[in-house]
Amino acid sequence: MSGQTGQTAVPVSTGTIRNGAGVQKKVLYGLLLLGLIVAPMAGAYPVFVLKVMCFALFACAFNLLIGFTGLLSFGHAAFFGGAGYAAGHAMKVWGVTPEVGLILGTLTGAGIGYVVGSLAIRRQGIYFSMITLALAQMLFFICLQAPFTGGEDGLQGIPRGKLFGVLSLSEDITLYYVALAIIVAAFALIVRTVHSPFGQILKAIKENEPRAISLGYDVDRFKLLAFVISAALSGLAGSIKALVLGFGTLTDVHWSMSGSVILMTLVGGLGTLSGPIVGAFVVVALENKLGDIGSFLANLTGISWFNALGESVTMVTGIIFVICVLTFRRGIMGELIALTSRKK
Amino acid sequence: MLSQLLLGLVNGAFYAMLSLGLAVIFGLLNVINFAHGALFMLGALLAWAGMEYAGLNYWVMLALSPIIVGVLGVIIEKSMLRWIYKLDHIYGLLLTLGITLVIEGVFRSIYGVSGLPYSPPDALQGATDLGFMILPNYRAWVVVASLVVCFATWFVIEKTKLGAYLRAGTENPKMVEAFGVNVPLMVTLTYGFGVALAAFAGVLAAPVIQVSPLMGQNLIIVVFAVVVIGGMGSIMGSILTGLGLGVIEGLTKVFYPEASATVVFFIMVIVLLLRPAGLFGREK
């Protein structure tokens, strides 16, 4: 990715750093936050929204690496799922309180990220990606064999516990607001990182690595740091999901999960801050609601074939992939941002 | 032990055959063709369909199936792939991944997942007693066919003028076009040829692995690993790596069978760390 081809094929939306667009952005984010806060009261199903947000965080963390540093990891599921297992195990077997579980999960994500990153960063481009894939597959194998993960039965019955030992999280609503707060904080961290001097250097590395090196930056150290942050936040997302749903399974460390997060980021918009959130929503909604969407379309248009849509999740996902790559390359948010900045 | 090594070689020849198409497409088009697994499956499915609907036997389908899939490949290339050549590898990968999901999804909804029965042709039924093991005749044929096709392809690409045009066309298309060679046509036909190789492997596999819409999924990741280890631009690299990996996998099945699917990734990490561009590759 970085420095392999002369062209920056992956567009970076400059609209995110120009100050003029800043106010508009803040208003939109504010609205989104407000929407999320009132969602349960408006009738949205809290667990589903939480699921979307976990994946949104996962996608944003992943995007930190691909969209802003130019590193494509094929094995991000390792951090997401691995941390989920660690946090789940800690909460279920060691009986730690949820916030400790989440911290442990995040640290696990960071730790695995450090190992994978140190090995993978030695290589560039597609080889970097393949090393991440290979290491993720090896972690999958370990998870498959290790007794504590429960194999394909999964790690079941993770308790919700009491936050800090006092606040019981068994009610969906309570858990919703606690998790929302954590995820918003994590997202804010990502935004700060991107806008910080550190983030600028990452962008410089992505656009022209040799030049960054010639300017005297220890490029490898920066890449590794970005990798670890991305892995840690992916781990946080995975741990929250384990807490919310109460279990962790092999699906979370499977390569299809790595593929999923790539799809979310692509559909939403690589290199945009809000893109992954939109992408996560689209993909999760697709997986969970395609059957409902199908029935709705069937009733709307009267074409009964739509009823079978629920059985074709992979096919629809594939079509979306194809359309996105061919026509919608900047993703939903990317295209929207490009549209609005062109209008200025 | 000897029998396990031989079996490993049989599998290896098959991996070599499958990764060959992928290596050709990457080496000459710079596209990571994730759809290889799905097109492999399509080749096998066509062999079954030929038998089921038209009574065409194995030998006919061995020639016909690759041609049909090759034509499909040309259509895919002309309609979708050529838009993304200038872009980063990731787009090619994602596009072909999308194509894979669509192909697998469509056939899955038509044929289900359990698979369709397909038997080896009569001429190749039965087995030969080699003394230390009994080797089914069909497997022996797979090795022979794979090796012949592999080396023929390698020869054409590395040693003939056509191959030289192909290689030059990737590195410097404008120059080659200036010489009057139709580069876009060459590229299209190369993709068609690469996927035809996948389909050929599919027909070879049909009597051995149950023909099902998901049959490509498990193999594609391993084949990828083979190509990467061998060196992404190198034809000979994937052939030799395919063979070698088959043997190593065979040995793993004896000593630590549970890990036999994961050993290839372990090797991939080690090779990539020691030799950046794979065993035989050239850093682009």
Added chain:
Amino acid sequence: MKMTRLAVAVAATVLGAVSTGASAQVSGDTVKIGYITDLSGLYADIDGPGGLEAVKMAIEDHGGKVLGKPIELMSADHQNKADIAASKAREWMDQQGLDLLVGGTNSGTALAMNKVASEKKRVYINIGAGTARLTNEECSPYTVHYAYDTVALAKGTGSAVVKQGGKSWFFLTADYAFGHSLETDTAAVVKANGGTVVGTVRHPLSASDFSSFLLQAQASKAQILGLANAGGDTINSIKAAKEFGITKNMKIAGLLMFINDVHSLGLKNTEGLLMTDSWYWDMNDDTRKWANRFFGKMKKMPSSLQAADYSAVSTYLKAVETAKTDDPDKVMAELKKMKINDFYNKGQIRADGRNIHDMYLMQVKAPAESKKPWDYLKVVATIPGDQAFTTVAESKCAMLKK
């Protein structure tokens, strides 16, 4: 006059409320049934859309209504992801007032749904998953495990095959929890019946080539090759076994197989193979009648799971009628009291949720023996229910240890 009318209205309302209280109570005025299984992946053929059709048939045959209230059916594809299964189940229970959750294939999803159902206290009947944990470590007062489990398969195939003379076994096991437990359970039964386990080899899930493992099996000189794997792995193992001539000296026992597997392999590849199942379409007139109805809709013969889907939903509806309510506790009490007798089974649901019924050891016919389409199996032995499933003494379910 207004007062009188008002008084009459009030009286009528009060009377109405009282009378509905006395007669059948159905929560939310509909009985909602949710069906979650693998509709499009690895297990779609043995359960999947066919199972959904079976459930629809059961609802239709009951008249589309129970206790005078309409029945509403919802379905979802869990795509073999526990995430999706559990989230959907949870959502239906929280937001839709789900009364019956019917669970399909894949043990991970089954266990996840089990947790949700026991937390929300709704009736959960699982049909397709094999894990015996549902009625052991993870048993719940609201869960019924209806069709089969790994213990029944192990006891069935293990004991019956040994009794037939297949004393020495070699296991080809899929390297994951399900495969391991299938192997362990069967090995224990084999040894208890006087057999021996000569060796075992574990293969990675979804391996494409089994030749090397099969050679190891052949070298062991065991009489029986036990396939402790499922789906595509079983199919490929059998194909390769035929190819390498393993079947000349060894009999194959498929520890988890369904009629669809035999169908996709063909009789040439599978003849002589032994398998245990809870039902077969060609066993008697009742089974044939239902199977032909199913065939009319799906164009294939039903698997035991699809028949069980029908039976489970039909039994539930009967239980609701008898209990005069869809209240989960009362319905569960009724389910555990009733004697089930339909074309699928003569069953009795035990306190731990385990449906006890006979299992059948079957053998695949030779091509010459098959007289009509889908005429694949013959019943070789019947394993009575109380011998097939985990006994109360062996059970790890806390509810049985009172």
